[in-house]
Amino acid sequence: MERIYVDHAATSPMHPMVIDAMIHEMNETFGNPSSIHFFGRQARQKIDESRRICSESIGAKVNEIIFTSGGTESDNLALRGVAFSNKQKGKHIITTMIEHHAILNTCKVLEKEGFEVTYLPVDESGRISIEDVKKALRDDTILVSIMMVNNEVGTVQPIKEIGDLLKDHQAYFHTDAVQAYGLLPINVYEMGIDLMSVSSHKINGPKGVGFLFAKESVVFSPQVFGGEQERKRRAGTENVPGIVGFATAIQIIKQEREERSTSYLAYRTLLMDELSNEQIEFEMNGNSTYLAPHVINLSFKGISIESFLVNLDLSGIAASSGSACTAGSIDPSHVLVAMFGKGSEKLRSSVRFSFGLGNTEEQIKELAIRVATIVRRLK
Ligand SMILES: Cc1ncc(COP(=O)(O)O)c(C=O)c1O
Known part of the structure; x- marks a missing residue:
């Protein structure tokens, strides 16, 4: 794998x-x-x-x-x-x-x-x-x-x-x-x-x-x-x-900045398109006009983040529920609380994917397939 x-x-x-x-x-x-x-x-x-x-x-x-x-x-x-x-x-x-x-x-x-x-x-x-x-x-x-x-x-x-x-x-x-x-x-x-x-x-x-x-x-x-x-x-x-x-x-990054930004933006779109093709219900947290290219935070309705992250790891995907410091703790993300309020369902169902060196289009397609399989299983 x-x-x-x-x-x-x-x-x-x-x-x-x-x-x-x-x-x-x-x-x-x-x-x-x-x-x-x-x-x-x-x-x-x-x-x-x-x-x-x-x-x-x-x-x-x-x-x-x-x-x-x-x-x-x-x-x-x-x-x-x-x-x-x-x-x-x-x-x-x-x-x-x-x-x-x-x-x-x-x-x-x-x-x-x-x-x-x-x-x-x-x-x-x-x-x-x-x-x-x-x-x-x-x-x-x-x-x-x-x-x-x-x-x-x-x-x-x-x-x-x-x-x-x-x-x-x-x-x-x-x-x-x-x-x-x-x-x-x-x-x-x-x-x-x-x-x-x-x-x-x-x-x-x-x-x-x-x-x-x-x-x-x-x-x-x-x-x-x-x-x-x-x-x-x-x-x-x-x-x-x-x-x-x-x-x-x-x-190195100075020379590659524009190329990388373009690729990561494309990965973001590709991931969402592929998830939609798989008929997975999700929402993007944030407004794409104001997003840096490498981060995408998605919430999957009805999914509990703890089991989602464990399943992602078991299927070979390293993603996170937020900052490295809050990952692993059960406290909801202070960022999502500030955006959506304490009672929002999104606090328990959001995952961050962030792209970088070594990622390829094929990996993002494979990522979408594995995420879709897990979401279907957990629902
Ligand atoms: C926005 C932001 N500020 C500060 C830090 C801390 O940086 P470092 O890990 O180099 O101490 C991080 C790392 O996650 C970060 O994302």
Whole structure:
């Protein structure tokens, strides 16, 4: 039985060229980038080059990229770093109800530490409204953090409009772009973004590495203390092979972005067409006008998600009920609750399929056949 991996939003396989680049790095460049001798300089050069690749990919300056251990740390650094450095200007933060837990749980801790957080609602398509952002903004708002693409349903938020709205406000604008980066075009200056989180393992790079973009003018404090690495913004000896692997993944995805987006969009349509041909009853969660190409979240009426996921796994399909963090727990997805309300049947019958490297049209057709068989059996 061929296994079909359609859970790329949880994590993605490493690209073979990334693995090669990392093996090379581990063999050749073991120096500490802070050392002044040859070995250190050699490692430093690799980091400098990787930082340039990261900054160019989003239209930022080289010194605006801070390497971190991934999306979670970037989110924590952005939120906590800005909150504690700017609390004399205010203690109000705006975010949404559908953020990743890296944001939501950080906000919960900030609330305990004396900050006030407004959680914006979303409509049935999973979008926030600009009007709601306007209404929530206050003179003492210091930070607005709104994700670019939601990891459970794939909804794209109106990032440039939020950036425009905040131009004349003191609040910094942070976006968690972990699910968007590599598939959507991003220019931080054109979009009015002050801080942005990115993770390597969602774009076929290694796990445990990512970056935070922070505009030169942003005042924020480090959250990890120690040496003077990353211009004193994030202490700790740099993960050189990880950073080089990440930069390699960025170079690859840059070349393949449009082709991949087109393929994933086609897979989404193909999956729905094939399920309809099989006469399976389903609904897409979200509005296709505002969806990132790689994620599709479908609800199958009358199906219980726990048995559905077990059956999918038994039939060789790796999909998910939502974010990797909530998968396996019986709590309904906070994203679907925000979209449809606590009583919705969709909370118990929705599955996320997410496409990526290695998926083919044949796999998607086979996926539809296996899903249809399971739905018929469970009904
Ligand atoms: C939107 C979003 N933000 C943050 C994260 C966390 O990133 P990492 O796994 O690199 O810590 C994820 C990962 O699932 C995500 O999807």
